[in-house]
Amino acid sequence: MDVPVENWAEQIRAGDIGAISRAISGIENGTPAAARLLQILFPFTGNAYQIGITGAPGAGKSTLVDCLTGFYRDDKKTVGILAVDPSSPFTGGAILGDRIRMQSHAADPGVYVRSIASRGHLGGLAEAVGDAALLLDASGKDIIFLETVGIGQSEVEVARVADCVVVVLMPGQGDEIQGLKAGVMEIGDIFVLNKSDQDNAGQSALHLRSVLEMAAERGGSPPRLVPTVATENEGTVDLGRQIESFREKFEKSPDRGLRETARWKIRLLAMLKERLMARFTRDQIGAKDVDALASEIAARKKDPGTAVEELLARF
């Protein structure tokens, strides 16, 4: 890269797709240039509305994001989509398979789509996605979708980066929704029951509504449940309106500043943890030390607690 980083930042602010893509690759690879870019661009962020979309594989998240992109494009908003791809860094095929559905917006310069591999980020997945979203924010995108697969702990961390989190469910997941009660309640601002044309959808909706209402008793009104059939574009305009109405409430809220500070605190601690470890393993211990200890543990010659204390003693 021969372009000075200041020029590169200007190109990103002007919305240059090549410059944005190279910067996101830099974030994925943890390059010093990417870190410097983020420092330069940070004051120009905070304008985009970030929407997290999460749910189990097969729930129809990509199709929903496609529909919502149409909703926002009709309103002349520019859109960035960051899709966390659960495949390994060495498979490129998966991305295409999933993203083929986005072809309705492929020729639209107002839509930028990018997959991010779920593994191999030195600084952690949530940080990489958050940083990529900051870049798109600085590039002038009005709306940013953060799409993750699953409702596990790392998806919760990615979702926390967003301003509004949409949890996508499908009929038949009711059995275990009860078990997910509090965990899902904590991350979801809006719930979608996709594939609502299936036979068992009515029952799932009833069950889900009662779970949301029970869980909400602790703190105010339950989050919205929006039924959709994304493949038919049914219910998606209503979903778009709910997402916008959540935004208005959020932006007018008196505790907005506190919420943003709380979100940055979580992110800061996560960054600190990753960098602390990176520094320690670079300066204090080598791969050989860890290999030797792991081998002693596997042979039951040393217990893991003692091994980790031996490593920490060098600190």
Added chain:
Amino acid sequence: MDVPVENWAEQIRAGDIGAISRAISGIENGTPAAARLLQILFPFTGNAYQIGITGAPGAGKSTLVDCLTGFYRDDKKTVGILAVDPSSPFTGGAILGDRIRMQSHAADPGVYVRSIASRGHLGGLAEAVGDAALLLDASGKDIIFLETVGIGQSEVEVARVADCVVVVLMPGQGDEIQGLKAGVMEIGDIFVLNKSDQDNAGQSALHLRSVLEMAAERGGSPPRLVPTVATENEGTVDLGRQIESFREKFEKSPDRGLRETARWKIRLLAMLKERLMARFTRDQIGAKDVDALASEIAARKKDPGTAVEELLARF
């Protein structure tokens, strides 16, 4: 706890349920006594066969574990079940809701069931589950099930603790299985297509088999795909046999030692990262410092990269 830790360890080795339960609570809370117990008991571990069961909510994992428990009890093996509960620490209800299905083994002293909350572990979820499994191993359980919800990154980490990982899928998830190709391939030793009596099951099975075969081209034969209907106990004996046959192959494998060392290395690094952070936040920085920095970031007065470098400079 007035019992000296050595006696406590003896009680655990004798299979005393109260002693085991208190020890797992100690692991969850990160007590020094639990750490000491693990050190004493570690030389007595390595005999149990640990089976990870993972999959999306609603796939039927708990019912499958129930069936597999029956399979092993018929063979007079003792069973421990650790179920990662995605709810928050403050909800107890969810556990009961899910675990009500285990009542077929509730009166059986050869079966121990325990839920572990997915949040609030200082040392990380995977470490807590791994340590609890070590305890059950030392207590003499022959078979240990590690049941997690989701196929996210943290579930992958929990699954890595196990000797054999069973990924449970259901019909209709085919759409996105393509996208999960490599990620799932990496963690799954055996795949289950549960709810195989559904209309679209045949198509899902075909699709899934082709994905597994394609992905396996890189390294040998594809993992098994076992169709089941757990609610009817159909296909579960076949699944049990596949799990046992995987074990035989695994125990005879010449690279068994290398694989165990590799697993312990990952676990050791994860422990190190958590403890390093715990030590740093205890000694070097206070909650107030982080709050102040997060507030400056939210106001765009300081960028996150600079903030984290300021914290690291105290190190």
